[in-house]
Amino acid sequence: MQKGYIRTNLLNVAYGAQRVLRDVSVEIPSRRITAIIGPSGCGKSTLLKVFNRLIDLNDDARVSGEVFLDGASIYDHSVDVYGLRRKMGLLAQKPTVLPMSIYDNIAYGLKLHNSLNKDELESKVEHYLKASSLWNEVKDRLHGSAIKLSIGQQQRLCLARGLAIEPEIILCDEPTSALDPYSAERIEKKLLELKENYTIVIVTHNIQQAIRLADHAVFLYQGKMVESGSAQDIFKEPKEILIGAYIRGEFLDEIWLDKEARIGKKVEEGEGI
Amino acid sequence: MSRISSRLIEEKVFKTIMLAVFISVTLLFVVMLLSIIMRGLPGLNLKMFSAPKGGYCTDAGGGILNAILGSLYLSLGATLLAGAVSIPTVLFLNVYLKKGSRLATLVRFSFDVLWGVPSIVYGAFGFAVMILLHARASLFAGIITIALLELPIIARVSDGILKLVPQELGEVSLSLGATRWETAWQVILKQAFPGLLTALLIGLGRGIGDAAAVLFTAGYTDSLPGSLLRPVATLPLAIFFQLGTPFPAVQQKGYTAALVLIFTIFIISIFSRSLTRSFQKHVLR
Numbered sequence: 155m156q157k158g159y160i161r162t163n164l165l166n167v168a169y170g171a172q173r174v175l176r177d178v179s180v181e182i183p184s185r186r187i188t189a190i191i192g193p194s195g196c197g198k199s200t201l202l203k204v205f206n207r208l209i210d211l212n213d214d215a216r217v218s219g220e221v222f223l224d225g226a227s228i229y230d231h232s233v234d235v236y237g238l239r240r241k242m243g244l245l246a247q248k249p250t251v252l253p254m255s256i257y258d259n260i261a262y263g264l265k266l267h268n269s270l271n272k273d274e275l276e277s278k279v280e281h282y283l284k285a286s287s288l289w290n291e292v293k294d295r296l297h298g299s300a301i302k303l304s305i306g307q308q309q310r311l312c313l314a315r316g317l318a319i320e321p322e323i324i325l326c327d328e329p330t331s332a333l334d335p336y337s338a339e340r341i342e343k344k345l346l347e348l349k350e351n352y353t354i355v356i357v358t359h360n361i362q363q364a365i366r367l368a369d370h371a372v373f374l375y376q377g378k379m380v381e382s383g384s385a386q387d388i389f390k391e392p393k394e395i396l397i398g399a400y401i402r403g404e405f406l407d408e409i410w411l412d413k414e415a416r417i418g419k420k421v422e423e424g425e426g427i
Numbered sequence: 428m429s430r431i432s433s434r435l436i437e438e439k440v441f442k443t444i445m446l447a448v449f450i451s452v453t454l455l456f457v458v459m460l461l462s463i464i465m466r467g468l469p470g471l472n473l474k475m476f477s478a479p480k481g482g483y484c485t486d487a488g489g490g491i492l493n494a495i496l497g498s499l500y501l502s503l504g505a506t507l508l509a510g511a512v513s514i515p516t517v518l519f520l521n522v523y524l525k526k527g528s529r530l531a532t533l534v535r536f537s538f539d540v541l542w543g544v545p546s547i548v549y550g551a552f553g554f555a556v557m558i559l560l561h562a563r564a565s566l567f568a569g570i571i572t573i574a575l576l577e578l579p580i581i582a583r584v585s586d587g588i589l590k591l592v593p594q595e596l597g598e599v600s601l602s603l604g605a606t607r608w609e610t611a612w613q614v615i616l617k618q619a620f621p622g623l624l625t626a627l628l629i630g631l632g633r634g635i636g637d638a639a640a641v642l643f644t645a646g647y648t649d650s651l652p653g654s655l656l657r658p659v660a661t662l663p664l665a666i667f668f669q670l671g672t673p674f675p676a677v678q679q680k681g682y683t684a685a686l687v688l689i690f691t692i693f694i695i696s697i698f699s700r701s702l703t704r705s706f707q708k709h710v711l712r
Contacts, residue, residue, distance in 0.1 A: 240604035
């Protein structure tokens with residue numbers, strides 16, 4: 155079986171008294187782009203943080219239910235969290251470069267996990283900068299500050315940095331929302347190339363982006379998984395009226411209320427759900 | 428009167444108030460500085476940077492090199508010591524403890540309280556400990572006492588600096604599979620380094636100018652500092668003792684000592700600023 159397959163079973167996350175994810179059971183197939191879509195505050199980013207266990211940093215967060223990576227539970231006590239995070243490169247919404255040179259931004263992760271000599275390190279840095287299509291723009295100023303790069307270049311640097319730890323999965327949290335359309339397009343193209351070798355999970359507000367990129371889609375609404383499956387099916391013929399409305403850009407609250415009212419009525423009429 | 432013109436008047440009034448305060452504060456400092464320069468300058472010559480030839484309260488010739496060196500050794504030693512204790516402490520508070528941790532709140536509160544403790548109390552505390560240990564006044568005792576005085580200052584300022592480090596930076600490092608220690612040492616400290624240098628500088632400025640804490644603990648001597656276990660002279664005490672004598676020539680040395688002290692702080696500031704700049708190259712803003 156190919157690696158980098160994630161599955162959750164009745165996953166619940168709460169920050170204090172606020173429940174953010176409710177009984178979420180999803181599958182993230184290997185070597186595909188899975189888009190997690192839904193309106194703001196529906197728990198998309200939280201779901202990513204559950205996958206790489208960055209949620210551990212949040213002292214209020216309580217996680218229950220099961221999350222499996224390649225069949226093994228990642229919330230088991232015996233799990234090596236650092237090894238787990240290494241399997242998942244993260245591309246955040248706002249590119250955050252490390253306060254060091256361009257070269258060291260890539261070398262940092264490499265040095266954490268491997269003992270490489272200078273030549274090996276240099277060739278790996280070059281390799282990953284090429285992999286994220288940044289090499290030509292920075293090859294003459296590798297030891298210059300990463301903060302001097304444009305925001306689009308910074309995001310590609312972050313991608314290269316994520317790839318350098320040799321992950322199986324790339325987690326993207328709205329990776330293009332802070333970028334101009336041209337930089338965004340470059341990132342999207344890169345992700346399409348990368349799905350040959352990586353499992354990619356992309357959280358996005360941008361439905362058009364999800365349609366362009368995704369093979370598989372998960373729709374979250376108010377912490378619940380509303381629908382998941384092949385992107386083609388979901389975007390063409392959503393089973394849930396909510397998704398259809400979301401894709402068409404209609405207001406969700408009214409539809410949700412309508413739907414709850416309808417369900418309530420059905421229960422009264424004794425039909426069950 | 429229209430709404431916009433009353434708003435513009437409001438702006439003018441407050442801007443004028445701020446400008447007035449700014450000018451008076453600046454003037455006050457200029458006057459203080461000028462008076463020290465005017466009184467100290469006549470006595471400033473190369474002889475001042477030589478070792479004293481006799482007692483500090485008499486006009487026996489020689490300079491205040493004993494106090495200049497003593498102050499430098501004492502404040503640099505104390506700042507290094509205080510930094511070596513306080514920076515790991517606040518790093519621990521910020522990297523390992525939970526956000527609302529009671530322990531962290533307690534430690535921060537005690538730093539705030541210690542910051543306000545007058546330096547004579549630190550001096551008295553150091554003296555009490557020395558009596559307990561049957562120790563004499565020495566450079567070593569002075570360094571420890573000044574380090575205690577600087578500790579809450581450096582700790583509280585560095586704490587503020589570390590809080591300014593963007594949270595995303597830590598998350599990025601951890602998401603690459605780094606431990607908290609690797610994150611703290613290689614990422615957070617790098618980002619905070621220029622600020623931490625400033626924290627050390629603020630501590631040093633406080634330590635080098637303090638007289639009361641070293642009065643009992645470092646003592647005073649006419650000999651140049653040679654051993655950690657012997658007393659040392661310091662510039663603040665040189666000023667204090669020499670201005671207190673009835674002899675104009677000795678008083679003059681006191682004023683010149685004040686000028687030298689200010690000039691020393693000035694040089695240290697410039698040096699550390701240029702040092703800070705060279706570390707600022709990669710820092711996120």
